[in-house]
Every structure is written in C-alpha cells, then in structure tokens.
Amino acid sequence: MTNSVLPKGVSKEAFDKAIGEYKEALGNENVLVAPEKIAPYSKIMIPAENSQHQPSGALLARSVKDVQEVLGICNKYRIPVWPISTGRNFGYGTAAPATPGQMVLDMRGMNKIIEIDPVLCTALVEPGVTYKELVDYINERNLDVWASFPSSGGLAGPVGNTLDRGVGYNRAGEHFSNFCGLEVVLANGEVVRTGMGSIGKGETWQSYRWGYGPWVDGLFSQSNLGVVTKMGLWLMKKPPHYESFGVGWNDVESMAKGVEMASRMRLSAVMENGVVGSALYGVISTKKRSDIYDGPGAIPDAVLAKYYKDHGIPQFALFSTLYGTKEQVAVNLKICREAFESTGGFVFTGEAFNASPDARHWQRMMTGRPELHEFGNYNFIGGGGSAWFAPALPARAYDVVRCYNATKEIFNKHGFNCPIGFLLGVRHLEQVADLLFDRTNPEETQRAHACFKEALEANAKLGYGCYRTNIAFMDLAAKTYSKELRNLNKRLKRSLDPNGIIAPGKSGIYI
C-alpha cells in the first residue's frame, strides 16, 4: 500500500495508520502513495539525485479545513509535509521537497479567484489559481487591470510565485512588493489572517498591507512556518497607452553602465520595469546549440560573437515598456533614449523592436499576455536539465561587471555556457543564469552540480547571495548567510512548528 520512501523516523505501521487517517479526512482519491501516482511530484530538472527529493506521497487538499486536518495528522505522526500551490517551480525543484520522505501537500484543487476589485486593482486568490486562470478571468470580464506573471507564463500561479519571491515584468513585477494580506494555517491548525484581514469583514485587507503591530507576513515567504491558503494581490491598472523599446550594447562594461542608468530611470519614475539579457539568454529560446556549434564544452566566445554579428543580434539587450498617456510615454521615451545613448547603447523601437522574437516576448510579459516562449530553452541542449542560478546584487555598474564575469567564468570552466538575464529592480537586480545541461547524462549532471556549487560560493564571497535557490542547494545557500540570522530562523521555527512538520529544509531551515 505504501511507497518505499518512509518519512524519517516513522515506522511503516505508523505511516500506514497515518495514510488511513489522511484518507478519512480527504477521501481515498485525494491521498496518493502509489509510485506511479506520485511520480509527477518527484520530477526535477535540477542537478541532483532524484532519491534526495523523493516524496513519500501526496495529499490533495480542497479546503482550508483539509489543510488543518492534514497538519493535525502530520503532527500526530511527525510526518513532514511540503506545501505547493501550483507546483511549477521549474528550475528550482518543481513540486519536489527539499528532503526525501515528505508528503507533498498539493493545493491545486483550491483554485478560487475569490474577488477582483477593478477600482482598487486588487485580487484575493487561493493557492491553486494559475496565472492563466487569473488572466482569463480578467479578460472574460473585460476588467481594466493586468496581472504580472513570471516568464514561465500561465502554468504557474501567483501564490507560490509570490511566496518564493518570484519576479514578473510589468509595474507590479516585484511580486513580494505587490501582495497584500495572507490567510495562513499555522502548524497547530490555527487560521490567521494577516494585516487588516483580522478585523471586521476584512474591508481593508487587500488595500492596506501593514495592519497593526508587528508585520508578520514576511515570515511566511521562503519559509516553513505556515501554509498559505489565501493571498491578496495588487494588480496593475491598464494604462491608456504603452510603448516598448529596446537598447543594445556590444560589451559588458557599456551594458553595466546601462543597467545603472536603468536604475536611475526607475528611481526618477521614468521607467517602471525592465529586463536585460545577454544575447544567449534570448537565443536559447529559439535555437538549438547545434545550430551554432557542435564541438564539446561551452561554445567559445568568438563563435558566439560571430553568430551574433552575422544575425544582427547585440551582445546585450534591455527591454522595457513605458506606460501612461501618449504624451507621457513620448516624453519618457525621449528621456530614456538620451539616457541610454549616453551609455553607448543604441535604442530601438517600432519595426526594429518588433523584428526581434525576444523583444516581442518581453513586450507580452509587460502587457498582460502570458506565453510559453521561454520553454524553448529546453530544446537548446535537450535532456531536460535546468537550474536557475540567481544571486541578487546592487544596481551599480561595478557590481554588474563583477557578478557577470564571476558567474560566466565558472560556468565556462565547467563546460557550460552562461545565458544571463538581469531582472531590473529599482536599486537591485536579480541576476538569473539558466544552467542548462543534459540530465540524462550522469557525468554532465555531476558537472552541473559542481558548477552551481562553485558559482554560489564564489558569488557569496563577493557579497552576492542567492535571492532564491533550488531544493538541492538550500542548505548551502543558507550557510552563506550569517549564523545569527540562521539562529533566528531556527528559533522562529521551533516556536511556531515545534514538531518540525512543515517543509523541513526549506531555505535551509530545520527545527
């Protein structure tokens, strides 16, 4: 009846009893233990052994009460549980747990869009809502708002993405700055509404974030202190007009100056969003490695440079979309043009912009139209291996060059190319490098593991910590932060989840 991986320290008899109780609470069909049923929860893309992330089963919750019951049984039997919202954390561990022997708590069945207020541009959603469902809901009702979503498009969802501090591309693209109010089930089964959700009917729940007293919402992000069952979102008001532009550069130093300039444009509210990519970051979505090179190891820089030159692709490109009235957009475009030209970049709009598939993709990301364009990345090499290496750094030219060069050198040394995107915040960037490898090749997978480890450690030494990482590297990433911070996390964990049942190992946190 049971799968071969038992939760750590739990006997087969106790586990079978717990399974019986889960079935009583959720219904037989919502408790999965057969290997073929839980296979989808153990599929990972990262360079790690599947056995290190093998769940013991999956529990399909359909209500807050289901979540409460699951946590009650988990506490009784000391069975750990790994919550997922839509479970599409591709390149970070997908739906699999950080350590083997956890039950995945799958909340895809809790997928109600409870409310969208088009006046305040807010939404209240359950964990299982996908970006596609959210966008369809908005479009079907012709609402005057846009959702912000990651480049993985409609498959994933706002609750999981926001809790993992994911990134989107319109005015509300920093998702953790654009949620408002949570409902959380604590490990002891209590249901807490944060912010203004715990007063009256929650009239101000989605419009005022801070509530009264300590602001606790941050405790539930990238953490294992509760299970989030509702989240408020801030959507973007659809602008009367928008216009996208690109900027190209052909060397790292000029691009880095451009990134610093983008921060200045954001600090002065001229620009509201932006992404910068190395040429390879765009190329991998539409081409195969064999279209460019068929030798071993990383494609040499000279080969890539010739390919870009022959195809008229700049070595680095920024994409942004300006929002406002026609007049506002025209003024801001003029300011941006002059600013970016002063960094040695060339600005392109209109036909030149539309000629680039990459530019069109980013424009859709910035204007409420999710798509799966970036999944083309997985045809570049083939073999299904991918891990996002994602340090955060200040938006200064000096740091951009340092972080880019350090990461690229390590990727190349291990035989991998380094497609890098910089997701532009106001004062910071997330540098995301897609480590693509053939996961069917054990030697290459091991090399990818070594590469990721070295990149993480080297960037931490430079002061650039991962803003988020995959389940195989959570302990290592945590260790690059201070002992005092780790102790605080441990104390919080012990106090809120004394049996350590919620997602042990998430962000390197255990009881």
Ligand SMILES: Cc1cc2nc3c(=O)[nH]c(=O)nc-3n(C[C@H](O)[C@H](O)[C@H](O)COP(=O)(O)OP(=O)(O)OC[C@H]3O[C@@H](n4cnc5c(N)ncnc54)[C@H](O)[C@@H]3O)c2cc1C
């Ligand atoms: C081609 C491609 C492009 C991508 N582009 C981006 C991008 O632009 N930006 C970006 O951010 N990501 C990107 N990703 C990564 C990933 O696909 C997204 O971040 C995605 O939104 C995460 O999956 P999810 O929304 O299903 O979250 P989930 O997998 O459901 O959740 C993520 C994690 O949050 C925790 N969690 C989830 N739900 C709960 C809950 N209810 N309570 C407590 N903890 C919970 C769990 O630890 C879980 O593992 C990309 C991936 C691919 C393949």
